[in-house]
Amino acid sequence: MKMKNDKAQQIMVAAAGVFAREGFHKATVEEIARKAGVGKGTVYEYFESKDDLFRAMIREGVQLFLKVLAAELACEDGVRAKLIRFVEVSACFLKEHESQARFIMEDAWGLGKSFCQWMAETRQELSGLVREIIEEGVKKGELRPVDPDLVTKVFTGANHALIVSAFSTGEYPDREMATSLVDLLFQGLQP
Amino acid sequence: MKMKNDKAQQIMVAAAGVFAREGFHKATVEEIARKAGVGKGTVYEYFESKDDLFRAMIREGVQLFLKVLAAELACEDGVRAKLIRFVEVSACFLKEHESQARFIMEDAWGLGKSFCQWMAETRQELSGLVREIIEEGVKKGELRPVDPDLVTKVFTGANHALIVSAFSTGEYPDREMATSLVDLLFQGLQP
Amino acid sequence: MKMKNDKAQQIMVAAAGVFAREGFHKATVEEIARKAGVGKGTVYEYFESKDDLFRAMIREGVQLFLKVLAAELACEDGVRAKLIRFVEVSACFLKEHESQARFIMEDAWGLGKSFCQWMAETRQELSGLVREIIEEGVKKGELRPVDPDLVTKVFTGANHALIVSAFSTGEYPDREMATSLVDLLFQGLQP
Amino acid sequence: MKMKNDKAQQIMVAAAGVFAREGFHKATVEEIARKAGVGKGTVYEYFESKDDLFRAMIREGVQLFLKVLAAELACEDGVRAKLIRFVEVSACFLKEHESQARFIMEDAWGLGKSFCQWMAETRQELSGLVREIIEEGVKKGELRPVDPDLVTKVFTGANHALIVSAFSTGEYPDREMATSLVDLLFQGLQP
């Protein structure tokens, strides 16, 4: 079953690798097809265009990330624990899916305005998860009544900075660093 | 005086606009030249290539930003005041130079790996300013002995998130938001 | 069968005509493609670059020329007969393939040093045929012990001059002239 | 006196070097001007165009060659002596003016048909000198009544081959080789 999906998956995986290595514009559909072990025409059977393939690939990655993240966060209790887990899971997931990850974390204005906007919206879904944690924390009285929007931005921004930095250095944040980060923020958030 | 510099400047200003609007690849040298009011060949008199023009333009923007920032920070006393001023000046500057700003704040992996690396290095100079503030604060005992690296990443990451968000919403952080942000972090940093 | 080869052939034939008429630099890939009845991109499917196409075309011509020449010379007996045939076949062949021929006979320093060198090497193969005839003649005692190198140069130089002159005047050497030429040299070569 | 001519000369010398090294198309007017120690605009004060400069440079070289050759040949008596001297002087002159020489000896169809034709005509002047020697030899009875045209072509072709070969190998024909060459032909020319 889902043979069609399998081939699309195959192509998206190949695409992630090539896009990550070459950047969007230098990547060629031909190479992606070759790495995926299919003909160039086949790529167009499953995706409208190079742009479409790219978007689909990112959406796929984000969706998986969100699913994993949501599942892991559900296991944790309390704002602090959830946030620590957030940092930890982010790092872990992105480490294992580095090529797809770059597209999720990094901006890409180089691809044109509309693309950027779409990316921004896509990234919103992610910060949504954090906002929920914060809002719940405030409601439950675990946090003092801060602006959830500001805190979300601060937290995701900080997390983003850690990950992006790890892309270059290879030092992905571990549980200890995650704890340090969260505690840094947490002190300013307590009632 | 400085006629030569003027023409290069003229071209870089035009380039910033076109690059910001179209993205690197969709932007054409021809349009940049037209907007700058010079011939296509003239662009190549002053810049080796489209890439070179792009890099020069960013470097120009970063340098100006650094200069302004350093000057403003020098007027402030104490870590807290400096950090607040940092957020405020970032927002203010980037608001007024939005087109150049995007390149400073946002990544551009779409342009290829080596390009990204160069951008990363360029952006390092910026975080250097923050690290200095933090390190000095620790040394002077204003802050507890935290890892300056971590704090720098958290702070710049948060600031980055605020600015990038402002690019879409148009709501640039004001002094109040800057204070909120800094105080959020500051509580976790006090001795 | 040999569909692939056919298309490359098709393009090379068109190229020979355009290159001969316009010269290397004035010739455009676009016109070559048009004359070959294919799209511009197709030329690049079969040849790396304009340079590559040019080289391939010449190599093709030289190879054909060498094949024909070798076959014809094999039918003749004795140095004198072979040399006469050489002149005759050269003239005949080059008359029928004038556009390709110019590249084989004439130098082309205008295309850059490395190109020239390659052309020189290519042309060496041709003089090799003559040298063999001379060397064999000396060994068999048909000729007095002359320097085969010198004689080869004299003979090919003379032949070259005849052909090149024919390009302008249209008077390609016939059997009579071939005989005159060879006899002129032959008297100085007899034991 | 002749200041104007001096500057033109200066430019032509520089041009010869650059053209010889780079080929016609790769050579830039800018580099020629630089090597000549003048401004780019100055080149256009003395020559209509790059083409014009090139032609003028060749004509200059040919004219000098013809003058030298004519003078040297006038000192010799008899066909054989004159022809030997011809080879010798050619070699010697071209060795000393190699960069200009290539243009005189080698063809340049790469520059377009009309250019080639002009070059052919220019080279005619040279063979004219040889034809005169042959014709006079025939008239005076030193040679049997051969076709002067054929002999001229053979001789100049052979000489050409020797020189062109020397361009690559660096072994310019000396008096001994000149004698060998002429005697080779001479035996077929005696009454």
Next chain:
DNA sequence: GATGAATGAGTTTTCATTCAT
């Protein structure tokens, strides 16, 4: 006369996309 900054026409080359098989 001399200069060199400015120009833009003209070319090669790339690659996403199509479509006949």
Next chain:
DNA sequence: TATGAATGAAAACTCATTCAT
């Protein structure tokens, strides 16, 4: 459905030539 040969639009870049100083 899968393919990959063919296509041509699009863009960077070069350099001969001009002309204001």
